Amino acid sequence: MARRIKTGRTVFRERLDYLVDERGIGAVAKSRGVTTRTVQRWLQEETTPSQAQREGIRRAGLRAGAPRADQGRYRGRFTTTPEPADANVRRGVVQSRRAERNARIADAQARGDRDALRAARNMRVNLSREELKSLSFRRQMLREGTPATLDVQGIALPPGVDEGGYEIDSWTNWRADYQTATGG
Numbered sequence: 001m002a003r004r005i006k007t008g009r010t011v012f013r014e015r016l017d018y019l020v021d022e023r024g025i026g027a028v029a030k031s032r033g034v035t036t037r038t039v040q041r042w043l044q045e046e047t048t049p050s051q052a053q054r055e056g057i058r059r060a061g062l063r064a065g066a067p068r069a070d071q072g073r074y075r076g077r078f079t080t081t082p083e084p085a086d087a088n089v090r091r092g093v094v095q096s097r098r099a100e101r102n103a104r105i106a107d108a109q110a111r112g113d114r115d116a117l118r119a120a121r122n123m124r125v126n127l128s129r130e131e132l133k134s135l136s137f138r139r140q141m142l143r144e145g146t147p148a149t150l151d152v153q154g155i156a157l158p159p160g161v162d163e164g165g166y167e168i169d170s171w172t173n174w175r176a177d178y179q180t181a182t183g184g
Contacts, residue, residue, distance in 0.1 A: 006051065007051065007054040007055045007057075007058045009048075011058055012049075012054040012057055012058060013045075014061070014066065014129075015057050015058050015060070015061025015062070015066050016028070016039075016042055016043065016057050016061070017043075017126070017128075017129055018061050018064065018065075018066040018129070019057065019060060019061050019064060019066075020039070020043065021128070021129065022064055022065075023064070025039050025040065025043075028057075031060065032053060032056060032057070034053075040122070043124070043125075043126060044098075044124070044125045044126070045094075045125070045126075090126075090127060090132055092178075093126075093127050093132075093178075093181050094125055094126055094127075097123070097124075097125045097126075098125050100123075101120060101121075101123045101125060104116070104119075104120035104123065105117060105120040105121060107120075108120050127181060131181060135177065135178060135181065138177075142170075142171055
């Protein structure tokens with residue numbers, strides 16, 4: 001009997017983000033045989049695709065060059081997110097952005113403004129992979145007492161990069177960037 005592979009939500013999410021960043025929503029939709037709106041719903045976590053679609057996205061992401069999932073144990077559970085702080089940062093941003101999106105949709109519906117409604121529905125709820133990595137990395141470095149060095153756009157530079165005039169991170173800077181990411 002063949003073993004069934006079950007693609008988890010986290011791995012699916014990472015692969016989908018990677019494919020959309022690399023190829024675009026239209027190409028992903030065409031390759032999976034769905035509409036662009038369906039892919040947008042997957043990105044905004046409004047709907048969950050079938051197991052077959054999740055597995056197809058996982059495999060396509062690996063073929064396209066996405067990194068393999070980091071796996072580890074956390075509180076006795078096997079997970080693809082060994083650092084729970086990353087999930088907490090992402091969850092906080094998604095909740096804030098989703099609330100903002102829903103408020104804009106309700107406002108546009110109340111006013112009867114179709115253009116504003118379309119814009120509100122297309123509002124992206126999730127952070128880009130780079131923004132999430134940067135916020136999580138900076139948070140980890142600050143907790144360890146070794147603040148990261150930031151480039152001009154506020155993205156954390158890897159350790160060992162020349163500090164030629166770049167800003168040194170602080171909790172105040174991190175909180176300000178987190179507030180910006182959440183739309184606050």
